[in-house]
Amino acid sequence: MTIQKKPYAVIRALRSNSVNQRVHVILNPAADHGQALKHASQIEAVLDREGIRYEMVLTQGSGHALELARQAVGHSLIVAAGGDGTVNEVVNGLMRRSGEDERPELGVIPIGRGNDFAYSLGVPHDVGSACDVLLKGGSHSLDVGLVIGGYYPDGRYFANGIGIGFDTLVGLEAAKATWIPGFLGYLYGALKMLFVYPRAPLVRIEFPRGEHDELLTRSHQISVMNGRRMGGAFYMAPAGRNNDGLLDLCMTNRELSRGKLLAAMMQYLKGSQGRNPAIFGSRAEEIHIRAEEGGLACHADGETVCIEGRELHIRCLPGALRVRRDGGKDEQVKDHEDNEGR
Template sequence: MPTYHLIVNPAAGAGTGAKSIPEIDRLMQASRLPYTLTQTARRGHAIELARQAALAGADVIVACGGDGTSNEVINGLQAARKQGITAALGLLCVGRGNDFAHAVGVPVALEAGVATLARDHRRLIDLGRVAGGVVPEGRFFGSCVGVGFDAVTTIEAAKLPRWGGFLSFLVAVLRTIFLFPNGPTVRLDYDGQSLTTPTLMVSIMNGRRLGGGFWMAPTAQPDDGLFDLCVVRQCSRRRILALIPHFMRGTQPTQPEIRMLQARRITIEAIAGVLPAQTDGEIISTQDKRLDIELLPRALEVVTAAAGEAA
């Protein structure tokens, strides 16, 4: 039987992480899964905890939080892999958005999440790596890199009361319409092709959605060896408002301002303006001019629901 090391972010979901620990303990013990549990104490702490747990021999490192916690654990697992040790990723959702869990097929409810760990179905998925901004050495990501509007929205969402992932993100979107009227003009180089355009945002997706309900890449698959890019050309505030329902339904590819692309390697360079950017909800750039992004195929094993199981 695999051994599990749970890394709980007590601040996830406005304190839901800390409040969930007794229930997590009860469910893990009821399932008779051998586990240890630690809590993060600061931003970035889960990276080191995940690396240490993998090196200590845990088979599955379980991120208990939201997308930010999952991202840190992914980076810790990749650090351990660099040292020759591999471990699988598990997820228990106690955060706000949980977009990465949705992308890989992990249920949001804690009881269902622990049942998924117990069934131990494994899936190999792709990862991304972005270099630039505050991470010139590179940072791995599971869901996305967002440049422009969605990065500013991420900053605004962090300022809001913790109403829940989707509601907070929706309110932040509406605020950003008035705070971020003009995005950068970018040169986008992707797999030997090039595009130069004024943009509202560029979303590089390994998953499908952002903010708990905005379907940036509705047909993306995290194991197909390709990023799905959603490039939104600069448009008026009125037009941004009109596009919001399309992103909520995943029908934005039908709109003239939207261009959907696929690629494995991408460079984004600001020709005019700068590149505010986030990855998996963490801000990595506010004033920088260039980001380099590459896909790493089948780089991470995840414990997830089997095909046909509800996620």
């Protein structure tokens, strides 16, 4: 195989094939604490075996995947090979193209830390099986979320979810713990934040389209989900769907003690928080969140939106992208997810 070198990446040569598609793989070698690159040869082997015409590009830093996805032309499928942060950048790159007709289909190979977006699609964590989904899966509609505020006055798109408060602070601590793999890193961050335990801000939640009355309360944790899971194991929206035109809101609705917040976290692990009166859940197309006291720490798919934000406008963009997923149907997941938290 011929290999071309460019200043920013290594691009694999296009393969001739009988399949009428060209695939652009954007691989983040820094994903999963720098372990993602070891999967490159396996991905190449599968695509070579199937005779797929493809390019593989290695990202070189924050924001690079966004630009690669935005600028890639002549491809029918853009694949994000990495974690949720890589997916977020690729989604932002695709959404920043000039028109919907110019947006290729999105594919995912989950080789990151949490891989929550891939989970909501039913894409297996195993690289070989994930590649099979790319080759044999169906093309389906995907809603995309948009958050306006903080560092992004013009908006930041998200694929899986928004976290405000406790889980954002947990994610920041987990990112610092580079020696702790996967979900254990999030658990470490959660335990550390329980020890520090900042006071919950007073927030005002508004639903501009009138789905619900305005809510004013103190809240340690607010999640606005397009997918179902966050942090690799926490089912913030156990019955959520990313193709229904709605976002799922899950939040604590009062000041909680450490013990009660820990109990809520344990319920999130099972998706059973619907029975907890201290947790409010709702669904809406658009949600506005304003801090009346304190500040908002927010992330979108793990990417920091603000640390001391004042106001966030969040809305769903129904069917903004097409995505490659398993099964030829829009069912999110299989049996054991249906049993978790219903």
